[in-house]
Amino acid sequence: MERHEYDVVVIGAGGAGLRAAIEARQQGKRTAIICKSLFGKAHTVMAEGGAAAAMGNVNSDDNWMVHFRDTMRGGKFLNNWRMAELHAKEAPDRVWELEAWGALFDRTKDGKISQRNFGGHEYPRLAHVGDRTGLEMIRTLQQRVVALQQEDFAVHGDYEAYIKVFAECTVTRLLKDDGAISGAFAYWRETGKFIVFDAPAVVLATGGIGKSYVVTSNSWEYTGDGHALALLAGAQLINMEFIQFHPTGMVWPPSVRGILVTESVRGDGGVLRNSLGERFMFNYVPDVFKDKYATSEEEGDRWYTDQANNRRPPELLPRDEVARAINAEVKAGRGSPQGGVFLDVSSRLPAAEIIKRLPSMHHQFKELADVDITKEPMQVGPTCHYIMGGVEVDADTGAASVPGLFAAGEVSGGMHGSNRLGGNSLSDLLVFGRRAGAGASQYVDGLTRRPAVTGVEEAMAEAVAPLERGGGENPYELHHELQRTMNELVGIIRKAGEVGDALDVVEKLKERAHNTASTGGKIYNPGWHLALDLRNMLLVSECVAKAALIREESRGGHTRDDYPGMSPDWRRKLLVCSAPPDGSEVTVVEKEQPSMRDDLITLFDRGELSKYVTEDELAEYDAALAAKKRES
């Protein structure tokens, strides 16, 4: 069997994985990057709007503290505050670094990186390239990897001496030795041959879980692999009940339903209207945000040119609020003909400006829906976009509870709390990708011996099983049933009974998934690949549904019809998922969220905090504030 030795193995080649691998290689570690697709195709390419970083290029009042506050508010204060702090502080350096590696962001008049408005961000903050920022980021990181390979070639005569990409290669199991990570087991998609990585540190950067839903903006790779690999290796997942339904996905034609319509449309002036022509978002500003958003269309419109004296339009509320509002309008019978609402930029900007600022949206609607967005409104509705939940990690190093296991990006949990702000994902990938790469490197430096690879036989038997069964379930059918179930029963609005029904279905599908059969051989066989991915999708779906059933409140990306309010008691609780190595059953336990550090909590007004936290925490706040005053 093919076998390789590395210091650090990074699973996933999106923004987080590439940044982690670059860091590990820069720290002198022999690094492997394993990805399911070709190099440069990861889901990060689909990110449109930009990377949030408080550089203050457009509004000099911006700084890390404002960004930190916006992030915590967006996540309804459930965020891991240390992660939110590191993210806000380090994002500018990570963006500038990309520029030194060749990225070409759009510019301000004085030649700096331009920044655009986005939902939940107080100031224009998103570094961007039109509406194809993710592509720019992935290409820059890809080209940085190549640059490092060229350096290695100059010294060692081998491009792959220190960093090698294993493309179209899928990891099915993490390998362990005495409780610590010792490697990974994978197969080549192209040949079906197995491959063992012998490595003391693994960084998971596998992205999200959207392919458990029918209507999603996610690509086929988003089958929750890293979430499941971590669970099966004994690590914990947190916040799995929180899934972001992006408010604006395409709704027509049916085959493109769910494909993303960037928030930049609203950031650049686009408005949402119902079938009566009303800008309905003014009716959906929640109490916690009342004083931060415009109350009239005139004020909202003035804000685009004068932010100092006006409040932002409610179209730019955090994504969870906008998604729920669209859902409510459609349910109330005020939707568009094809079951969404209208998103109009045609009456707001000149056609040339739309094409300049939103080129890929213009292209996407023209090619796929015969709609010219410079002349008519788009029809949009919520789509499964991002999971806030993921591997519970140490904020500073990305380390999971299993020694040698690290995670960064969407597969990790905590940073975004119950709802992620647009633009905070691309910067998250860079900040925590780098930290996880550094964390893994330091971990390897501290080892006294290399752990031994074990469990290869079992992993191989599991992987080959669907091909060896003579007959059985069709993996495509099981996948469709899972997607329908999650979409209908654990979607944007949840009820205890429905989530319970979903769990029953998932349980039955897990049984049936043990009996999938894939026809054909091992060479590039998508039916076989899907049969193996199903294990992961089912496991993460079980986590999502179980946690959703337990959390009896509504917050961010978790809305319970039977518990519509937000509860300060629940804010202190994290739901932690774990599973045995065979994945037979997910267990969920409650864990208390640690209190925010004094210097961070005092960045907020008492009035605002009182909407979120318990009386006990308010008392802690008062004490912290008093101490701060005594010091100054």
Next chain:
Amino acid sequence: MGYKAKFRVWRGEGGDGKLEDFTVEVNEGEVVLDVIHRLQATQAPDLAVRWNCKAGKCGSCSMEINGKPRLGCMTRMSTFEEADTITVTPMRTFPVIKDLVCDVSFNYQKAREIPSFTPPADVRPGEYRMQQIDVERSQEFRKCIECFMCNNVCHVIRDHEENKTNFAGPRFLMRIAELDMHPYDVADRKDAAQEEHGLGYCNITKCCTEVCPEHIKITDNALIPMKERVVDRKYDPLVWLGNKIFRR
């Protein structure tokens, strides 16, 4: 609204294979990739096809549809008549692994042979100052989604395996132009473009520009200007001819 379409799809591994006929359901608004997926789910579970985003942003599902290089996800079924037989084959320039999936490693090798972005040593991150108008030229080329259809269609290598060693293809000649036009790149790329990466092989037939799903003007904006930059040092009859014909 739905109808049954006739599809002929290349099936096979390595060098061997043949076109197989299928009759498959098509619904309103669907694209060719949707139909390929329906074939997988209902008739040919091991049919190999690459795809990721299904939104024209990743450049994975490059294939030849009725002989034309296209992204499967951006080719709407409504562009065909219901009676048409739609023939889907893998890209011709690269070796077939299985069905519609090719070995595109040629492209990754070429990418590695082009010296990376080389900024001046004394500019630190955060200090870069560039005007929008100066970044726009290279930005156009950075829209490239690496579908490799330009390299697939380029006649220099499409039917001339022997040219592959000495020719980077439109994608990577454009990458050289992109770096050469980057306001902060200090490397001299002109001689290498001509001598190592085969810029001179390009005789500006614009096939690459025609198939580009991002509508990048590869020939006019990248390859011809690059030829002009080279011509300062070398005489290239095609640049002379190009200037006559296209009057830039």
